[in-house]
Amino acid sequence: MTQAPTAAEIRQARLDNPKTRDRDLADQLGISEAELVAAHVGHTATRIDPHPDQLMSQVSRLGEVMALTRNVSAVHERKGTYGEYRAGLHASMVLGKEIDLRIFPKYWVHGFAIEEQTEKGLRRTLQVFDAAGDAVHKIYMRDGSNHDAWDEVVAELKLDDQSETISVDPRQPTEAARENPEKRDVLLAEWAKMTDTHQFNRLAAKLGMNRLGAYRMVSGERWVRPLETGAVETFLNAVSAAKQPVVLFVGNKGNIQIHWGTLDNIKPMGPWLNVLDERFNLHLRGDRVAEVYAIEKPTKRGPAVSVELFDAEGGLICQIFGQRADEDDDLAVWHGLVADLPTLQEQVPA
Known part of the structure; x- marks a missing residue:
């Protein structure tokens, strides 16, 4: 060694x-x-x-x-x-128009x-x-x-301990897609009853699967449409051209950071797809996008439609939802942008 x-x-x-x-x-x-x-x-x-x-x-x-x-x-x-900071034992939040975080303190x-x-x-x-x-x-x-x-x-x-070495634990691998085919019909039935997007993770966990496993299991059904991975850049450009505000999530085990607003300046550079705006930057490794899905979840305000990107290890890269411009916005433009994305012709193997 x-x-x-x-x-x-x-x-x-x-x-x-x-x-x-x-x-x-x-x-x-x-x-x-x-x-x-x-x-x-x-x-x-x-x-x-x-x-x-x-x-x-x-x-x-x-x-x-x-x-x-x-x-x-x-x-x-x-x-x-x-x-505003709201503390919680298992999850905390920073709430604001620009800096919006979902924090998991144990990490x-x-x-x-x-x-x-x-x-x-x-x-x-x-x-x-x-x-x-x-x-x-x-x-x-x-x-x-x-x-x-x-x-x-x-x-x-400042801590009392100011030593120049630290002990670290082995890095835990990304959890691969976890499915439970015996619960497929239950998943579809319970999915249709959801009233809030936050109910999904609890539902998947209860049925012995994770997010990607659930998506793969019902891919091609009403709620999940697999997309061509090469369409991500085209999609970002279309969202930008339509001036469609979005809610864009990027996270890791310990923190999720959320952008609310438009994506104005799309600049690809090598393998990176970049959003280079005055108040917000996104740097996305396009070559690491292995699976993309258009997802619909029923809520009290109508369908919540997202585009979700995963890497080859099964890790969630980012989620993008449409943001309502006002209370009367039915998100028709956002739904149209997502509907225009090309469906993946070959299904991802389970």
């Missing part, structure tokens, strides 16, 4: 590769991103309390920042100010405040990682942020 690099060796690798992203450099070194950051404690990083109950009570003092949540296939960046395990000099000047960030050392949520200070509050916020969150 190759011996893990020391903190000093990690810092030297960072100096030798100044333009390499933390996640990529960590992969090259055979360590987690959190271990890479921890090696800089006492230099450019400070260990802080990662729990959202403590963190979110301080972050709003920083004014307008950039919130970032990612998974292996998509990055969601939103500018704004952290507003907020390691936290750091980072100050580092870059080609563009001093960069200040707060970063949270899970037990495996993978990024859960990051908060970037901007030029217009309240930098005067930074030192006080970091001091308030």
Whole structure:
């Protein structure tokens, strides 16, 4: 087994590769991103309390920042100010027009405040990682942020333990599609009775399946239409051209970040499909999209229709719903955009 690099060796690798992203450099070194950051404690990083109950009570003092949540296939960046925080034992929320989060606190395990000099000047960030050392949520200070509050916020969150090494757990693999063919008819019957989209995960779990497994089991039925994966870019462009506001979710085990609004500036770059708007950026790895579905779920306000993207491991990359422009909006434009997407001709094997 190759011996893990020391903190000093990690810092030297960072100096030798100044333009390499933390996640990529960590992969090259055979360590987690959190271990890479921890090696800089006492230099450019400070260990802080990662729990959202403590963190979110301080972050709003920083004014307008950039919130970032990612998974292996998509990055969601939103500018704004952290507003109302609602704590919960198993799930918490940040509610706001711009920064809107669904937080799962047990995954907020390691936290750091980072100050580092870059080609563009001093960069200040707060970063949270899970037990495996993978990024859960990051908060970037901007030029217009309240930098005067930074030192006080970091001091308030600073932990007594300021060691430059951390222990991480093995990374848990993405759960593959889990089906239960014996419950297929029950799934369809219960699906038709739903009145809220949030009921779906509980339904799938009760029947011994997960989201992707449920979709595959009833693919081609009324509620689930498999789509051509190559249509994602065309779809984003169509949504942009129609100026159709959306509700776009990108998440990981510990956090889901939500964008409300239009997608104005679509820019493909290599394997990446990008939305580069003034207040919102999405970076989506188009080459990692393995399955795409148009999903309908009945609700009290009418059908909730989404486009959902999965990677080859079965991980949910993102979900996109139509957003009503006002109370009278019946989402006819959104439904038409989704209906125009090409159906996958070959079914995904179970």
